[in-house]
Amino acid sequence: MNNIIAGVIKKAPSKMALLISCSLISSAALAQADKPTLLIADGYIDVAQGKTIKNVAVYIEGNTITRVTTEKPSLASGSFQVVDLSGKTLLPGVMDMHVHLTGDAEDNFLASREYSIPRQTVKAVKNAEKTLLAGFTSVRNLGASGYSVIGVRDGINAGEIAGPRIWAVGHSVSITGGHCDDNFSAPEKAIKAKGVADGPWAVRAKVRENIKYGANAIKVCATGGVFSKGTKVGIQQLTFDEIKSAVDEAHMRGLTVASHAHGTDGIKASIKAGVDSIEHCSFMDKEAIEMAITSGTYLSCDIYNTEYTLAFGEANGVPEENINKEKQVSKAQRDSFTRAVKAGAKMVFGSDAAIYPHGDNGKQFSRMVKFGMSPAQAIQSATINSAALLKQDNLGQIKSGFLADIIAVDGDPLDNISLLENVTFVMKDGVIYKQQ
Template identity: 70%
Template sequence: MKLKYTLFSLALASMSTAYAQTTLLSAKAYLDVKSGKLVDNPTLLIENKKIVRVSTQGQLRPPKGAIVINLPNKVLVPGLMDMHVHLTSDATDNFLASRNYSIPRQTVKAVKNAKITLLAGFTTVRNLGAAGYSVIATRDGINAKEIPGPRIFSAGHSISITGGHCDDNFSAPEKKSRSAGVADGPWAVRAKVRENIKYGANTIKICATGGVFSKGTKVGVQQFSEQELKAAADEAHLRGLVIAAHAHGTSGIKAAIRAGIDSIEHCSFMDKEAIQLALKHGTFLSCDIYNTEYTLAFGEANGVPQENINKEKLVSKAQRDSFTKAVNAGVKMVFGSDAAIYPHGDNAKQFSRMVKFGMTPLQAIQSSTINSADLLKLDNVGQIKAGFMADIIAVDENPLKNISTLEQVRFVMKEGTVFKK
């Protein structure tokens, strides 16, 4: 028997009735992200959160009680993945005032932004740094089906040297403010990795160089020593976690790669040796090449200090040049937007920049699907394929011909549950 499909509410009162459904999903086509082929007239049978069969329309009969969804003019794409977000922050908030938000206030932000991100088509994200384990709590609420949101890998506190990019350098000295992720020396770094894991982190982030949005740090200067970076990488890997390094500067990028860090974030100043090291070690690069426009257009109005705007100007062209060189060299790339520097939900605007600066549309989509799954060591997400999680979005056009169609996601399913139609 076919049941009439209706969009369920995201209100908490109705969420419990929407899970664990058997669904038959049909569409105009779906994108095979491995081969780059568009497959016409598919029908997907979805049970227990997973795709159990992929067939052609007319070949599958809906099981008794199944929800039947037909999207005759839409193209299905695997749920997108963003490997660098900050759910506790909003780009439109006053830059300095937001640094005084309480942990409960930041958690509320994370809950809001998790929903926005999911509805934009991103079914998996990696949150690289948040105070007070706020995003870990948000993740746990999502996993408990108490709130809507993507699958989250959360780093807990970003690990930083004293006075480094991920320390609190905006407060007056007499306040003796110190970020919870500060650690100096290899054993202190190991202890901080262990502390993050103790409180629920399922990925790790360390800040290897200065950065754009910190006070008093030179954006390209190395901060942690290679020995400290290796201690962090070894401890994370000992516990089975993937580790990311914030690194703009050349020496910090190279040190992080040699130390065994899994992904390098930002990658602004890459020379030939750094690119070759990434190739040799199989290191993933995550380059947030969209947010420059937003920062330079709106940063001053949102209270971003001139020091930080000047640093953004310094890295913008260099970062895009490094991205192009890495793509041409064949380095493994993942999609990382640094969302919060620009508004959550606009993550997919980066795809067109990735294509503009050297990727094919398929490579850009692969960075946000199979490559990101590879980085996170997930073998059941990132494809529309039997045995994979039913993380599926739908768009109006073939994204290989118009990559910007990913900016207007019409349908979102995560683990077999529909969140947007």
């Protein structure tokens, strides 16, 4: 067993007695120290500078980082719970700005659409934990039925279940028959998704309804999408006035807005309307990229999941229409990503987890590097950039005064970005959830 874990057990037997044989847990925190914590590692990623600082000691009191130094700590007083992470590099907990915790890519596509809200909630509990243990300590959940993920978020915040910090939008706002409506059911069932709203005032009312039931972010579906029936990915569906009404209401209430937008016209309308981030960004021309740069709009491009969909989608029951739409957007989306990176657009990490298995989020880092980012830029997209999008000035860095969301990998991810696919240490809010 890891020596540090054994030390924690010795110091806190009442909390750890049932974990003696475990170095990785699945439903509760590994340890919460009774006194301040000291992490010692080979180095840490200074994400603001984009470089590795060698030989680091990080002091943590409660859920807050109080000091970060390269000076060798004095341990004579025994006043700290020491966690020795020799051979590892520390990073701030990484963030995924586009997940759907209620869905599993491995489930049959059409059958899973019939899952009840309680069933979806159970899925979200499981996937929240998997996401946290993969090193993603904050996520934005961009759409779920029945306010299920809002309930999971509240359970996490109450300390009842394990999971990342969650910004949840409630129901995605869409037009009748558009992406984010339910177009798979027969007409006689008269099923309409709960986020459907037609016209600016109806859209504003839907935003208010989401906020009423706990949403702390908002999503609009400005264009068609890959995994909906009867929509064209490049075609705008919400009008400018409808998008603008959602943005105005959300911003007035202090919430950020994500816009699902594959097509060029929908991307431009969303930027003009003042959304905070564009999701997918598949068909961006030069003007759209320049508009995003000028407006400071963040771009979130899910460029990993294509491989999974094309390899396993058919076997998992994804209809031919949707497979063909994935083929249509995949190269265009990656080309748009590359051009946006070269142009200097603001980028955040968004994976669309649920289109591929939760917990594999970190596999997107290597794709981001493959298609144009440096390893430092890829890490910044999931740390300081995502924190800025969320307007969180105490997340995204290992720095005094910041919340103690810290992960570690074996080696230096600036030398090998794929190391982020195997996070070996996870701390969130000063609590250790994983140590290998």
